[in-house]
Amino acid sequence: MKFLPANKFGFTVIEALIAVVISSIIMLVATALYVQSGQTTMIVKDRSTATYAVQEAIERLVDDVRNSDGFEDVSGESFVIVTKGDKAEYVFDKNKGTIQKNGAVYSSGLTDFSISYLTLRGAETTIATQAARMTLSVAVTENDVTKIIDTSVIIRRKTL
Numbered sequence: 001m002k003f004l005p006a007n008k009f010g011f012t013v014i015e016a017l018i019a020v021v022i023s024s025i026i027m028l029v030a031t032a033l034y035v036q037s038g039q040t041t042m043i044v045k046d047r048s049t050a051t052y053a054v055q056e057a058i059e060r061l062v063d064d065v066r067n068s069d070g071f072e073d074v075s076g077e078s079f080v081i082v083t084k085g086d087k088a089e090y091v092f093d094k095n096k097g098t099i100q101k102n103g104a105v106y107s108s109g110l111t112d113f114s115i116s117y118l119t120l121r122g123a124e125t126t127i128a129t130q131a132a133r134m135t136l137s138v139a140v141t142e143n144d145v146t147k148i149i150d151t152s153v154i155i156r157r158k159t160l
Helices: 013-066
Strands: 070-072 078-083 086-093 098-101 104-107 112-118 133-142 145-154
Touching: 013 078, 013 086, 013 104, 013 133, 013 145
Parallel strands: none
Antiparallel strands: 070 078, 078 086, 086 098, 098 104, 112 133, 133 145
């Protein structure tokens, strides 16, 4: 084996191979971190989308409930509210993932929806005139990420 003279500079094959191996390991780690950050970004985006959809559905329903004059025909997945003499029927269609208001799509992309009515004492009721509070539960699933929001609305009885 020949050695380089003392006045010549350069790398041996072994030194070059060690540098390539170390560079490859660093690139492998960097690539793994990049892929992981991309996956995390997608999960966060899906959660944000699901959260927005649930919040929008809840806010629209709460606004309608607060502005209503009363309720009729209450059940676990549908209800009728009366506003200024006009009736609006809200029905959850589980197959389509929509809440429909008078047959038209009101909110979509939902995976679950439920309503419960409570009396002043906190007991569940299906009698609209006894309901003092309405609890809404809406769920959305976006790419295996499920977001559920529950909210309670106090039912104010308007005097006419």
